[in-house]
Amino acid sequence: MVIVSGWLRFKPEDRDDVLKGLQNVTELSRQDAGCIDYWWAEAVAEPNTFRFFECWESQELFEAHRAQPFEDEFMKVYVTRITGADAHTYEADNRQSALG
DSSP: OEEEEEEEEOOGGGHHHHHHHHHHHHHHHTTSTTEEEEEEEEOTTSTTEEEEEEEESOHHHHHHHHTSHHHHHHHHHTGGGOSEEEEEEEEOSOOOOTTO
C-alpha cells in the first residue's frame, strides 16, 4: 500500500474556488482503481490550509491515478496557486482495524 499525506495552503480569496476543485478531485479520485481512502479537510487552526490523505493498494495504481487527466487538470488549476505545501509518501504492507 502507498499512503500520501500533506497539506496545501491557498490565498483567502481563492477559498471558494479551491473548495469546488477539492470536491471534484475527491469524487473522481475515489472512483479510481486501487483507491482505499482519499480525503481533504481544512485545518482547524489554519484557515485556507487543506490537509489531504490518500491510501492506494499499490504504487502502480497510485501512479495510474496520478496520470489521470483530471489529476493533471487539478495540478494545473489549483496546485499552481498554492502559497505553501508539504507532502510525504509512505509504504505499508498491512492494514488492520485499530478498533480491535
